[in-house]
Amino acid sequence: MQSPRCAFPEVPVRFARRFLAPLATAVLLASLPALAEEPVCAPVSKVPLERHLRQLTLDLLGRPPTYEEYQAARAKGQVSVEDVRALMDKEEFYARIRGYHRALLWSNVSASVFNNGNSRLSGAGSATDAFSLRGNSSRPLRGANGQGCDSYMAQDVCNARQDPHADPALPATTAACSAERYDERGVPKPVSWDYDTNFYNCTRVDQNLADGTPVKTCQEAAAAKRLGDNGERIYFCDMRRINVGSPAVPTLVPHECKPRTATYQPVADAADGNRVTSYEDPTVTSNAPLKRCGLTLGQKRASNGVEIKGSYEPQRGCVHREGYVTRPAPFWNAGTADVRVCAIEAQTRSANPWTLEPCTTARFNGDRSCGCGEGMRRCEATNGSTHDARVKAISAEPELIAESVVRRDEPYFNILTTRRSFLNGPLSEMYRDPQQAVGVFSATAPATPEVLPNLPFAQADTWKEYVRDSEHSGVLTTASFLYRFPTQRARVNHFYAAFLCKAFTPPDNANLPPAEDACNRENNLAKRCGCNYCHATIEPTGAHWGRYAERAALFLQPEQFPRYDPKCRDCALSGNTSCGGECGQYVMQAYDGDGANSLGLLKTYLYRTADEEKNIESGPALLVQRMLQTGDLERCTVRRVWQEFLGRPMSVEEQRLYLQPLADDFARDGHRFKALIERVLMSDAYRRID
Template identity: 70%
Template sequence: MLGSTAALADGEVCAPVSKVPLERHLRQLSLDLLGRPPTYEEYQAARAKGEVTVEDVRALMQKEEFYSRVRAYHRALLWSNVSSSVNNNGNSRLSGVGSTTDAYSLRGNSSRQLRGANGQGCDNFIPQDSCNSPRQDPHAEPTTAKTCYDTRGVPLPVSWDYDTTYYRCDRLDQNPTDATITSCELAVSKGRIPAKYLYFCDMRRQSNGTLLPHLCLPDPAKTNAAALSEEVLDTDGSGRVVSFKHPSPTSSTPLTRLDRCSVDLVLRKDGRGFPINGSYVPQNGCIQREGYVARPAPYWSTTGAEVRVCAIEAQTRVSNPWTMESCTTTRFNNDRSCGCGDRMERCEVADATANVHKLRVDSINAEPELIADSVVRRDEPYFNILTTPRSFLNGPLSELYRNPQEGLGVLSISAPTAAEALPVVPFAETATWKEYVRGPEHSGVLTTPSFLYRFPTQRARVNQFYAAFLCKSFAPPDNARQPAAEDACNRENNLAKRCGCNYCHATIEPTGAHWGRYAERGALFLDPSHFPRFDPKCRDCALSGNTTCNNECGQYVMQAYDGDGASSLGMLKTYLYRTADEEQNIDGGPQLLVQRMLQTGELERCTVRRVWQEFLGRPMSAEEKRLYLEPLAEDFARDGHRFKALIERLVMTDAYRRID
């Protein structure tokens, strides 16, 4: 409990001190420490004893409910919720369930580049490896066998449909009804369509899996296709229409021609208009589907059963075999030759089997709470929560950290230590948490993905650290003055020096340097072995005007806006405008910041104030600060910064027991 001086002073201010009765005191303690009222047996025990002792408080803090309160307290303190901070645009999310009628496939925006339209999967009825059996549109397909893969193993379309974004497709067995018209050849022979439109007769799959013939012609109700009235006939003399084109296009005509659909792909062209081998794009107006293949169970599987996957997504390449462009970047979901990788690691699902993104986010959110829980549970110095390399992972995090391709396109996260040092937990085991030790660059909760994503810039990280652990906010002084608009100081790019901004940024910028080795808007550690302070390749790209350097220099200064920037091309962005002292902050990381703050006493005083507000439901008054703040902070430090000891002292004070 507090020393006699504080107690005497407290008595002088509020005498006579009225304290809550025993039963109410126990109820307060139980609600504050355990989140529930006392049980009947607990009331009986307290009445028999006649008081609530320090030993009783310590016993309450050994219960599991107390540690649930500890986790909840730190969840609120750290704002541990990245659900709105991690953007998942769905481009790597698979649809389907992997069954014989619903193969896994990318059906979001990615499917436009892969198959010709959004929301399109592959052909669930044609195996890719034997793509000529069955045939969906034999009347319009090659008379010889279709080619299932190109010469380097990239899957090719096995069937097609006309895209109703451009075409109107009418069933030929209806209006009038004639159930005997089951093929395009029969539709022609029975006079339902002119023979010249045979290539625009489309056998379309129905919901029950059957194929029925449809006549698909440019839709006069669609502004993009209504003007395509001129028919182009095949050069083989058959008299069949092979294209519809605009009779009098101008330079501003958006669509001038639609050709018949087939299983042939179009090659993408480079900047000079030359086709690029192996770089395919779907034909305009056509949905071109590949078939399916069987693959081993994906990483999120709980059964280990084999699944059906569309042939594009089933690929495991690390690069396009034709262009050598990487498949290990977000571009994989637009490249026909890439696929989802080994065990489908580049893709995810959100269905009845698992919601991969949600499970990952929930796991990321929980990690800081578990670090805090472990420090308090072991009665370690409290500020270990800010410095310990120890952490915890469950199934989703174990999979994510051990397989760098997982989360590609959604998350930018470094494995916190070498793969062999990471516990192996199956993805489905979301409630199984295992302890491990992260690399030496890590510093408690301050380098968890939760903190780094929730506060995505160095400035935001500084602001939250000051608010949560120093009880400070950044605001210019009352006498702050903004310089005249024409003052050259307003054009200073270094905010630590810019007039008006430097009131706050003179502190924010050097403090933010402690997170300088962590990328902004992600949780990627910029390891010096891969991200040196200066990269001559990036400088050369910048000087040549290639400011992206083929997407390899995003962390480096690639454009100059002032003299410092011009002399810093090719330098890691975090080193721009840094002094020698600030570069030491980059090397020291958040651990160095915490060590410095521990020398000031501010961490202890802020923790006392926050715990006071948590248990008394209000901030300290000015008088309470005078009476309690320093004694509690000093005792906290003397007790080895043990969090439970601080709570024990606080709840035994007269202030806690007083009736307000």
Template identity: 85%
Template sequence: MRLARRFLAPLATAVLLASLPALAEEPVCAPVSKVPLERHLRQLSLDLLGRPPTYEEYQAARAKGQVTVEDVRALMNKEEFYTRVRAYHRALLWSNVSNSVFNNGNSRLSGTGSATDAMSLRGNSSRPLRGANGQTCDNAIAQDVCSARQDPHVDPALPSTAAACAAERYDERGVPMPVSWDYDTNFYTCTRLDRDASGAAIPGVTSCETAIANKPSLDSIRYFCDMRLVGSTLVPHECKPRTLTLAAVVDAADNNRVVAYADASSRLDRCGLKLTQRRTGGVEIKGAYEPQRGCVHREGYVTRPAPFWSAGSPDVKVCAIEAQTRLANPWTLEPCTTARFNGDRSCGCGEGMRRCEAPNGSTHTARIEAISEEPELIAESVVRRDEPYFNILTTRRSFLNGPLSELYRDPQQAVGVLSVTAPAEPAVLPNLPFAQVDTWKEYVRDPEHSGVLTTPSFLYRFPTQRARVNHFYAAFLCKSFAPPDNARQPAAEDACNRENNLAKRCGCNYCHATIEPTGAHWGRYAERAALFLQPEQFPRYDPKCRDCALSGNTTCGGECGQYVMQAYDGDGANSLGLLKTYLYRTADEEKNIESGPALLAQRMLQTGDLERCAVRRVWQEFLGRPMSAEEQRMYLQPLADDFARDGHRFKALIERVVMSDAYRRID
């Protein structure tokens, strides 16, 4: 199969809008020798279907003595052709966003949920939850059953009533507390006490109590005797600080036992079941729990229904922190519906564990693959229905599968990884379970949407307004941004070089005088995200943001990230509290913001550039090379005119190209 090369000029060197260069003139020699019938059929089958003809198809062509227009149309009605259409638009739109969405894995669970391996957040998230990276809960102790102690030699006695058990295992507002602890080996070196100096087992030493009974001098470090898992067995260890300058701190009132290790600048207190509270301004914040330095605090496990990615499966074992479903910290009222949830002990993974990801990363992969596939299906649907081709830039019709249905219908999914506005109200969206990755349903998006140009795939793949403009011009107008041959920079001291508005800055204005007003069509879509900035939520001007900016509070509690909060010139100073996308805009450009990408597509249809570019791209796709200068003279405008007269039907354009003399010519 012939492959077309596609290039994108970088905006960093852009200063002039120009057509993509054509190859040097290649005269078409006469008489034209055409490929034989069998080779023509093979070319068509490979180009249209991605496979060689079958024996029966060869036989049918030989019997007719030629390949007719009807044969080409029949090939374009096969499912293999629509697979080729999807592949063509995948390359045209660069719709793979796997490298465009950063996922640090902090919301990804580990564990199978089995009886010995509870699901939990064990990566970076486990440090604020349990005190160290890579930690899980206590798989041996149920959170709601007070019948066991891992370190009974130092822990309080077991609660005698259900009420006392609940009070120990949860705080007053239901946040799960630790049921066991270990010394963090990043701070301590822990040595087994059930072995002698030669490494032989000491008979009868199976706990800290028996170790102390065997060697009474160990009673002084009772609090630093830690029952630690070795394989599946708890073994007594003596834990000493790695920092050699830390000296033992003893409590005379407690039989001279060591209660901490400290020096002039640092202190490590004994571990236990109690958590510390975060301090702000020297004040302890109730409910803002922090693990004690040098300690690993483990809560117990609970049993819950299977998570959303495997709904309907048997119940699973989940660590008590991750099993929580709150929308906010019950003490501080900080939200659990943002990326901060995996560092707050009171939040958890949400209902159905929707804020977290599957242990093997399959949920993230399924979402990314679905986002990448959506624009291809939009393009395929337009071609399959023989609609005007440029509907791919304007249609509100789209498709979703299980992962997208769940993502759009539940804003708690993928928090901190994907920032996506649901393209329609939940009542409009098809309701599919996550597991249905291969089932796609059609629906109609809200009025602000415009074909492939507002899909999460396009918005994430081209994360800034300028990048979106650049690819639109390259893909659909066959134009790039490049400097004019006679471009000259003014002297370095010229004030024009310091102009913040790139549409006016010397040298940059050649290109950005076009890029900036064109980029305004995506002005209601956030950069580096797929968020639609609803006018009701993000008005053109927000006085609250201006007041914060004037007071020096440039974050304004995280509520003004989309607004101008700092001034770098006079326009900026007069624009504090203005939505960033409106900065430096003219009245006409503000209309572009409100009308969206659909207006851009409608305007470009008036120029003829969309038709000519489509002709050039189809030509390169099916002939395996760009048009020569002579071929542009002979074919470009006639094919573009025919394309327009045919109602911009993509299959009709392909038909004309593959039935042309140039396609059948032997070069």
């Protein structure tokens, strides 16, 4: 495909292509109305052989030619179609293809998956720093943020007390020890405690006596009258572990803790030897008392004030620490040495044994009875590496799908319809085990466990091919696409932008009715005045993703999420819009007549006609089939390849000369992507000097 071009002074080709060509074309087109007939131009000036080869290798492989490649081209005297095809057989080219589709699909979900760190473990699993949850979840578990367990006291061994002056005596038997360290259903209880420095100022009282005798315990501090003349404040003496000496050694040191709020006054108990058992604020009666800390946990209360057995709650102003246990290494380090894990996190229950509330949801990290699950699968590594590995894998999946289609020389639009996909260790473990990443990722496994390749988490660089379930459609149903474009409207918008080269904008002659017009209050955006210019297309088209939850990568199975659920309708009519958390995908509130008649209806069916409901059941594959009938997919792909390899969009004149012929050739070639690239790279437009 060749055409005459007017010659311009030779300049470096990349500068010419990216900056001068649009200007030159604009000048040429601006002059056309003044001419009586088509201009007769000089022959096209093409870049020299060496520059052509350099362009090709930079564009196809991302690097300049080697000396041997230069020599081979000079010997032949040209760069042939066979040479271009040979370049497209190199692994560097497929890396280039992955990068092209990464940019096209915006396939980076690192900012799309919110991770507040509440499931991320802290610590090293060592003898002095056991693994534990120390984010916001440590408040309901232990009483304050940033708190782990007692890494120096084993949960199952009762041979020591951190604060013997305030705690009960050591149990005499193993059975008594177990009853003290665990409740009746095996939930770990505290083995030590500290006063929370958010409420208290704690100062050391271990200074040596006048004769140089060191003060090592709260009892000795009380005897030295450092906790009141009669040791009356001994219950608020806290044996705290701090680093002492050089080299520093973690050592228990007595501290006296007093409320930070100066108006709190000590309250002594005459029945307990006039010892201070709490601090109260007589000036502000609404300030709750600060009571002495100990090993006893409180219970949360229901709305009627009754305690909920097994729903533990740390005491205000206290940090309650359980001990450690030894467990096999977590799943991300499977096979390595055993580690120390805090007893709460080491639990593997699927539900609270008292309340039966699930441990398989995001609530697990705030329930003292749940833990990290088998192999610590509900939790994440201390440095965020597990989360980063999952994000990286999810982001890479659509690129690998696209690469496989191009590598096999399949019809290019298979990238939008194929069920074939790939997973590595992090994805294999996450999809095969629903406990992994709970509360962070909401993703449905794309196939049954027996179909998914079984890879250990550590094999992040090993990718295995498999076939997803029938509802899947190329890159359009990958977790990457669903998370990166979290709503049906966003998914439609990017599909149109990336694959149809179209944007949703109202026409230039768009008009809005007066503000008082009822049309402005229409809840159905496909009909609302002004909105309908775009949403008349967006809403029914977005229904192709109607079986995929928004802000998640969940497929809403018809068996689990029927079109209509009478239970949700009944909850909505009774005013229970949450319905126990089971009806989040359904219409639960009415804002117009259609909404009132749609209570209990799956949200995506709201305002859809019978024909549009077919979009929901057929999914994105039906959308691709329809778009293949228009020719827009081919023309957009031509324009994108042109811009990618020429470094600029097609000019108006180039669209007239090249766009439809290249699109027709693309279709005749079976939509082979490499064949399209080849035609663009062998065109005069690619080689000319503008």
